[in-house]
Amino acid sequence: MGFSGRAIGWTIVLLCVGVAVARVGPSDSIDITVLVNNSAHMPAIVLRQAESEAGRIFAFSQIQIGWRDCAPGLLTKDPCQRGPGENEFVVHLVPTGQTSLDSMFGIAFVGQDGDGKYCDIFLDRIQETVRTTRIGLGQLTATVIAHELGHLLLGSHSHSFFGIMMPRWTQEELQRIAMGNLLFSKEEALRMRMRLQSQERKTPNIALETRK
Numbered sequence: 660m661g662f663s664g665r666a667i668g669w670t671i672v673l674l675c676v677g678v679a680v681a682r683v684g685p686s687d688s689i690d691i692t693v694l695v696n697n698s699a700h701m702p703a704i705v706l707r708q709a710e711s712e713a714g715r716i717f718a719f720s721q722i723q724i725g726w727r728d729c730a731p732g733l734l735t736k737d738p739c740q741r742g743p744g745e746n747e748f749v750v751h752l753v754p755t756g757q758t759s760l761d762s763m764f765g766i767a768f769v770g771q772d773g774d775g776k777y778c779d780i781f782l783d784r785i786q787e788t789v790r791t792t793r794i795g796l797g798q799l800t801a802t803v804i805a806h807e808l809g810h811l812l813l814g815s816h817s818h819s820f821f822g823i824m825m826p827r828w829t830q831e832e833l834q835r836i837a838m839g840n841l842l843f844s845k846e847e848a849l850r851m852r853m854r855l856q857s858q859e860r861k862t863p864n865i866a867l868e869t870r871k
């Protein structure tokens with residue numbers, strides 16, 4: 660499985676799209692909504708911890724997350740049923756990894772235009788690493804969620820040599836996760852807010868396809 664004492668692999672989403680140009684000040688805050696499908700049946704208290712911590716990570720980038728936990732049987736007008744709209748994204752917690760590389764903790768679905776709304780988080784692979792490290796399940800899940808949302812918010816070329824968007828996390832990054840200070844860089848934070856504001860301007864409030 661993923662972490663064997665050296666490094667953890669991540670999905671690589673490197674596609675060719677330029678960064679949208681928009682006027683965003685360094686202190687301007689942007690709100691997004693993240694819809695959570697907990698198909699892995701993560702205990703509610705741990706899920707709350709993960710959402711809180713992922714929200715804290717994004718707050719350092721002046722992005723405020725409103726969490727919406729989806730449940731079966733909701734009304735069709737509910738965003739969980741109609742699909743994500745403007746500045747809405749979907750995190751799907753799945754029980755087992757669905758990629759050939761078992762070192763991957765999650766995957767973000769990003770199109771060739773750099774846009775994406777959905778990401779999957781593989782709980783079994785996170786739990787396996789939690790068993791061999793001192794990181795809490797909620798903490799590691801939060802950081803994986805933040806990384807995959809980072810792919811959706813950064814678009815193309817979203818991996819980095821430093822910080823939370825590194826394609827592989829070494830022991831050093833795991834230690835920083837445990838301390839809660841593996842974050843986005845200032846450049847990544849600005850890039851995410853620029854992209855979000857650009858999409859606010861150009862994207863009509865439409866519902867995208869619903870994926871199960």
Ligand SMILES: [Zn+2]
Nearest residue numbers: 669670671826
């Ligand atoms: Zn990645």
